[in-house]
Amino acid sequence: MRNLFLALLVANIVFLLWTRWVDHPRDAVPAAPTSASVPPLELSEVPAAPPPPAPPVPAAHCRSIGPFADAASAGSAADTLRSHGLQPRTRNVESSVPDGYWVYVEDLKDTASRRKVIAALNAAGMKDAAAMDEAERVSVGVFSDQRHAVHRAEQVQELGFKPTLSVHQRLTSMPWLDMDLKTSDQDPTPESSGLSGKALEAIRVIDCPVKAGVG
Secondary structure (H helix, E strand, O other): OHHHHHHHHHHHHHHHHHHHHHOOOOOOOOOOOOOOOOOOOOOOOOOOOOOOOOOOOOOEEEEEEEOOOOHHHHHHHHHHHHHOOOOOEEEEEEEEEEEEEEEEEOOOOOHHHHHHHHHHHHHOOOOOOEEEOOOOEEEEEEEOOHHHHHHHHHHHHHOOOOEEEEEEEEEEEEEEEEEEEEOOOOOOOHHHHOOOOHHHHOOEEEEOOOOOOOO
């Protein structure tokens, strides 16, 4: 009887321990709840760094060489400058150039005065006298050399008139060559045109004219 009692007691104790410690473990950690509103994480891509800026293009400046006597000499100079790596372009400019010596009588205010002077000059053998009504003058000739012009002025003076001797100018179109140069380029010189002698004496290098509306 005693043994039966002890066996039942041990069985009750074992059952009690099983229901308390095995069937409901004390240290179990509940699983974290999941939320349907949280999207799955994705690895974002880091944007690539922009390429470095291109180096600035050196600023250019324009230089002009001239004037040339005619298109042929300008073309020859352009060929020489191209052989030096430059790219000239032609620009024609209206210019006054000396083409002789001019003798005239001025301050003739009316037509009658001009006709009187012409008649006296014609009678002395100076048949090339001509009235310039708008300028109130009488032209007595244009000469290619100064010596002949001085002689004509003396003839006019002997007739009692007061002659004027001046350099005669004529309007002509003269070519120039314009070139855009980088800061690393050397400025052209008159000698770089390839001309020589008297043709070189008139050549100079200046800044190109500013275009209308620029600056």
